[in-house]
Amino acid sequence: DTAVSQTPKYLVTQMGNDKSIKCEQNLGHDTMYWYKQDSKKFLKIMFSYNNKELIINETVPNRFSPKSPDKAHLNLHINSLELGDSAVYFCASSQGQGSGANVLTFGAGSRLTVL
Amino acid sequence: AQKITQTQPGMFVQEKEAVTLDCTYDTSDQSYGLFWYKQPSSGEMIFLIYQGSYDEQNATEGRYSLNFQKARKSANLVISASQLGDSAMYFCAMRDQPSGGSYIPTFGRGTSLIVHP
Numbered sequence: 280d281t282a283v284s285q286t287p288k289y290l291v292t293q294m295g296n297d298k299s300i301k302c303e304q305n306l307g308h309d310t311m312y313w314y315k316q317d318s319k320k321f322l323k324i325m326f327s328y329n330n331k332e333l334i335i336n337e338t339v340p341n342r343f344s345p346k347s348p349d350k351a352h353l354n355l356h357i358n359s360l361e362l363g364d365s366a367v368y369f370c371a372s373s374q375g376q377g378s379g380a381n382v383l384t385f386g387a388g389s390r391l392t393v394l
Numbered sequence: 395a396q397k398i399t400q401t402q403p404g405m406f407v408q409e410k411e412a413v414t415l416d417c418t419y420d421t422s423d424q425s426y427g428l429f430w431y432k433q434p435s436s437g438e439m440i441f442l443i444y445q446g447s448y449d450e451q452n453a454t455e456g457r458y459s460l461n462f463q464k465a466r467k468s469a470n471l472v473i474s475a476s477q478l479g480d481s482a483m484y485f486c487a488m489r490d491q492p493s494g495g496s497y498i499p500t501f502g503r504g505t506s507l508i509v510h511p
Contacts (some may be wrong), residue, residue, distance in 0.1 A: 312499070320433075320483055322501040334496040369439065373499075381489065382429065383499055385439035 282306050285370050285386035292360060293394055299356045300389045302370030309375060310334075312352040312383065313345060316367040328353055357391075365393045397421065398486050398502035405507050407476045414461070415471040415505045417486030423447075428469040430460065430499040433504070434482040442484075445469060476509045483507075 283304045292298055306310065308352045312335075313325040328333035328347040342358045357364060373381040399418045406411040419428065430442040445453045445460045453460040461470040469488075473480055486502040 314501075320504050322485065324500065327498075328494065329496075335498055367437065371439075379457060381427070381497075382441050382444060383431075383439075383487075384441070385431075388437050388439075 280305060281387075283370055283372055283384050283386040285389050286320075287340050287389060288305070289385060289392075291392045291394065294360055294362060296360050297356070297358045298360060298391070299354055300368055300370075300391070301352070301354045302386055303352050304370075304372040305351065306372055306374075306384060308372035308384070309350060310373045310381070311347065311350070312371040312373075313353065313355050314369040314371060316369060316388070318366070322369070323384045326355075357381075359393075362393050365391055367391070396397075397490075397500045398488055400502035400505050402505045403503075405505055407473075407507065407509055408421055409478060409509055409511050410475055411446045412472060412474045413476055413507065415484050415486075415507065417469045417471065417502060419467050419486075419488045421467075421488065421489040421490040425487055428460070428462070429487040429489070429499075430458070430469075431481075431485045431487060431501075432482045433485065434479075435492070439485075450463070473478060477511050478511060481507060481509045 285302045310329045314328045325339045326345040331347045346358045347353045370386040371383040375381045426447045428445045432440045443455045443458045445462045457474045458471045483504045485504045489499045491497050
């Protein structure tokens with residue numbers, strides 16, 4: 280049973296379209312994250328939710344909107360897709376959000392290609 | 395300034411040899427956590443090892459150990475007895491609390507390790 284599952288794994292779409300990526304974790308974790316990994320492998324945090332409450336919102340275009348219906352789910356909706364949005368998007372979760380051993384467990388990633 | 399610096403974009407090591415992957419970090423927090431993750435070519439992110447800022451002993455997990463030098467703000471990963479399956483990208487990460495806000499896990503740019511037979 281996959282701990283953090285993301286769907287879809289691959290997404291190919293045209294510029295200007297709107298798309299969503301879904302994430303679910305069955306670990307009972309309180310905190311969930313979205314990271315973007317660019318073509319140079321740089322992992323940049325986008326958002327984080329703790330118990331459905333937004334706690335981290337880095338400098339991300341407002342075309343990106345996260346939604347957390349409950350603490351086990353964190354979805355990412357992207358409006359008006361641009362070429363620069365092409366990347367691998369990782370969902371992750373952790374038990375807590377402090378400085379302790381709150382290890383991030385990652386999903387398998389969703390590769391988004393914008394044509 | 396970067397919070398996590400990995401100065402080695404690529405490293406090569408002979409199978410069965412040990413290798414050290416460098417990581418330095420920048421934080422003004424007293425309480426923080428340091429992590430290493432492995433990303434093989436298949437793309438998944440695999441947790442390897444954790445070191446807390448108050449831990450006095452260096453963390454070890456099997457063939458992985460973390461050489462934590464707090465005064466130098468370095469957290470190098472040592473892989474002993476390298477195996478071909480160790481070929482991957484390795485990311486150093488830190489969780490701290492900038493400006494007293496939420497704890498943010500930040501990643502370095504990674505080091506690509508290739509293990510030669």
